Amino acid sequence: MTPEQLKLIQQLAELGDVTYVKRGVTSLVNAISEMNSKALELILEDEVSYQDTTKSIFFQKLKEVFEDFQKEDNKLIPYEGKCNSDKCTNKNKKGIAFVGNKSGRYINFIIEENENGSVKDIY
Secondary structure: OOHHHHHHHHHHHHHOOOOOOOOOHHHHHHHHHHOOHHHHHHHOOOOOOEOOEOHHHHHHHHHHHHHHHOOOOOOEEEEEEEOOOOOOOOOOOEEEEEEEOOOOOEEEEEEEEOOOOOEEEEO
16 A cells, blocks of 8 residues: 555544455455455445346345354355366356355355456356
């Protein structure tokens, strides 16, 4: 972060409640693992389509998934892998399984990344 950016953040912090969230795949994985809807809403970009739908619809559905997981789990543990299915076009794409720390239930995502590290798509 540049000195100018740090100064701006300090000035904003003086004004009140400020949240700094770095966008990118690592931040996304952490927010999903923590089932942190507030961070996730800031990380996901408005103009990007997620799973062939709008950010707001994708975000709402993911919040519902979090609520279901939170009945038993307090975090989701990420495990990296790749799709091995011969029945879809995602074969060999990197994915992440998020497994409930108590229930063992899981949800899988393939997360595509842009060259600059931002999230290109989630499905």
